[in-house]
Amino acid sequence: MKPKVGFFDFTGCEGCQLTVLNLERELLDLVELMEIVEFREISSDQGEALDIAFVEGSICSSAEIRRLKAIRARSRQLFALGACADTTGINALCTDRTSEQLVGEVYGTAVGHLRYRHPRPLEAFVKVDGRVPGCPIDGREFLAILQSLLIDRMPELPTYAVCAECKLLELPCTFERGVVCLGPLTRAGCDAHCIAEGDRCRGCRGQVDAPRSGPYYRILEEHGLSEEDILNELRIFNLSGEKRG
Amino acid sequence: MDKNEALQIQPRPGQPEKQAGPGAWYLLSRGDIDRLVRSLSVAYEVVGARMKDGRYTLDRISDPAELELEFPPRVHSPKKFLFPNWEKLFRFRLGGKVMLEAEKAAVPRVIFGMHPCDLHAVQVLDDCLFEGEADSTYQAKRQATVLIGVDCEPDAFCFCTSLGTDKIDSGFDLFLHRSNDGYLARVGSARGLRLLRRYLPEIREVDNPQLPPAGKSCQRSIRFPMESLAPVLGEVYDHAIWQEIGERCLGCGSCNLLCPTCYCFNVQDRLDLNLQGGERVRTWDSCQFDQFTRVSGGSDFRPDQTDRQRHRFFRKYKYLWEKHQRTACVGCGRCARECLAGIDNTEVLNSLFAEQVAAEQSPSPGLEYQPQMAELLSVDSLTGREKLFRLRLPEPVSFRPGAFMQVSVFGVGEAPLTIASAPDADGHEIELVVRSKGSLTRALHRLKAGDAIGVRGPFGNGFPVEEFVGRDVLLVAGGIGLVTLRSLLLTILARRGEFGRVMLLYGSHSIDQALFRDDLKRWHLGDQLDCRFAVQHFGSQWGVTGGDITHLFRDLDIVPARAVAAVSGPAVMYRNVNPLLFGLGFTTETIYLNLERHMKCGLGKCGRCQINDITVCQCGPIFPYSQVQHLREAIER
Ligand SMILES: Cc1cc2nc3c(=O)[nH]c(=O)nc-3n(C[C@H](O)[C@H](O)[C@H](O)COP(=O)(O)OP(=O)(O)OC[C@H]3O[C@@H](n4cnc5c(N)ncnc54)[C@H](O)[C@@H]3O)c2cc1C
Ligand code: SF4
Ligand code: SF4
């Protein structure tokens, strides 16, 4: 029997699902080997049992919590798809305001029925078996994870940081031009995408399991950053407060 | 490609290699080299240094004009061709029978531009990968690769001259030395000679090559013989330096990945998209990475960067040296050059060596007079005249309250200053209170946090705190004399329960000049200390008596039989206070005095602090009265 795979969507930009859809050609090979049962935002709590659920987006309301729990209940394995689901991603940027303020700013004060809560990662509500990190996810990595799951092998993410990939690609370290980079704390796997593009790493893939924050902050301080600057650096992707304090 | 040419494993440096072909010299122009590159390109993949995105890199050369023969050491090492990061070991098919597909034969390749250190690094790889059962994947690449060396200029991170890897006599097919009229090619192997003869038949052999004077100099160096590396490391397995660098290390692995001799690898299966088959590949790994030594169940016998950095050093400079008499470091400087945390092998090794030598040698003459540098952590004004300095010492100290340091400002001089803080377990930080008096103390007052000052010490004999345990303690301080008693008081407060009543009588000129008023008041109100003030210029503040300190003795409710008294202040105070203490019932054994004398050496040598037959710097400055009572020069007489 072919494994049944479902894709679900919560609060996020759907960029990760788009990445999956863009893999059309590569997926053709794999599609034979599985049965994709759901690929829409469906609101029904019911549905058949799934082998693998890929869930995108952060959880922002009680309704979403209920739906997530229902998906969990009928899925053998549940994977967070992308940063919003995994670490809250950029959605966490709004946690400096209260949810009332946010609803007010976005919809005007009149919208009384919106039950909005601060966005949180899947892990805050259900057990998550694994993750596809990144904002958006890396297509090749998604394929490798899917492949592993299809042959019942637990996918492994790199435990080392982006610096390793950056060095292998012989890219000049951004610190040499005085630009702070989150590569030393961030989980590799993107082939140092942003540095290769001339930018710096902003940590979209989340931190490695054992981030060396102490030595890293020391280096930032040597480069003249204050504690507040450091927090601002991390805030973009890594200060959801849910997963990593 | 000379298919049947067996790889000759190169002899160790020092072993002379004299054969017909190798050792010969030929003169080449740059044009000759370009032609050579072009001709070789037919049968070989030609690799060399070229500019790419503003940096040098070893890469395929399609146009000979791109090939740079003089390039800085900052390029990734040729390891990426001989022992690549991604190497297929074999292919397999999934389902049913597993079928092995042999790895294709290695690509014939010529690497132009092997710096001497990188050629030495290849010999380290040979040592390790041909040992026991030879690694045939490496062997295939090694055999199919022609190595052409070029000379280089060390940069600030190179230290090849310390390891003898700045020059090389063998281990290459050809080596190109820059000379006045082109390049002098030195032949290193029969294959090298054959290539020259085949592709550049017209070039001429040179009998007496006029090489420009060799001799590189590196800014970084290992300041001791390389033979001592293993023995030096043998003694420092538990040294604190590993923790020190471990706490700075990011575990990013760059030092390993970029090192031309590091070859530890990971093995993984990569699946074809259709899941029909896949390949087993090896990728570079790093002993600095988290999963490197982890076993199932999660335990890890080398769990942190402290252990991992030690391992890196030991493997490079000890383990492999002992096995192959070759360090697994060639001094290329790549690790330190790329380390964001600034961890530098030469610095670590030199400091370990210097420490061992220092421990063995008798101290150099005059060392006891040489201050060590301490860092000022903070400077705070206490009153208009006194400032409080907190400093971090290079070595931890232990002392009794009452001991002092000799503090230097170079160019101004040195002076004794009491340690104003209590001794603690760590011993790295102390406090001083400095009253601005003359040039030195004024110079001290001009310093700010972050500045360095010279310190020697601690010197002197302080209060025997253990003998005070279980007793009431009466502290009598005048003016800046409080500083000495502060160390004692802080010691007592830290173990408050072990002492009886603690009372402080403190006299100063005015309330503004009283030191540590807020602390004293807090302790007083917290019932930890019974504190009584006397100021000559009377104010209306809490518990303050007008007049001098003797007034405080009037209604003193203390039981001298179970008390000790510690007195610290100007000479005149002793003259007035000591008789009162005796009057209360204190004895020559229960009164302790702090005697200030002019001091220069702190070592009992200079004689400046001598009172009759004793030196205050060693026997004091804290004395039980009984010990100085017979001394006619003691000030209170
Ligand atoms: C054991 C001991 C502990 C001391 N603790 C402190 C302290 O904690 N805080 C503090 O502010 N001061 C302390 N002093 C005094 C301090 O050493 C002098 O104030 C300082 O040396 C003055 O140096 P100067 O160059 O600033 O002044 P100068 O103009 O050289 O001298 C000012 C006064 O200090 C005396 N003096 C100068 N050099 C010395 C010396 N080597 N030893 C003793 N007296 C000297 C001079 O005779 C003069 O009376 C202590 C002195 C001793 C002996
Ligand atoms: S640019 Fe960023 S990822 Fe690359 S080495 Fe520097 S810090 Fe690491
Ligand atoms: S370099 Fe950093 S920010 Fe960019 S994709 Fe990789 S992890 Fe994300």
Ligand code: SF4
């Ligand atoms: S390059 Fe530096 S920070 Fe990175 S693992 Fe090596 S020593 Fe540690």
Ligand code: SF4
């Ligand atoms: S340890 Fe550092 S200096 Fe030594 S060979 Fe490796 S990268 Fe070069």
Ligand code: FES
């Ligand atoms: S200070 Fe020199 S003998 Fe005491």
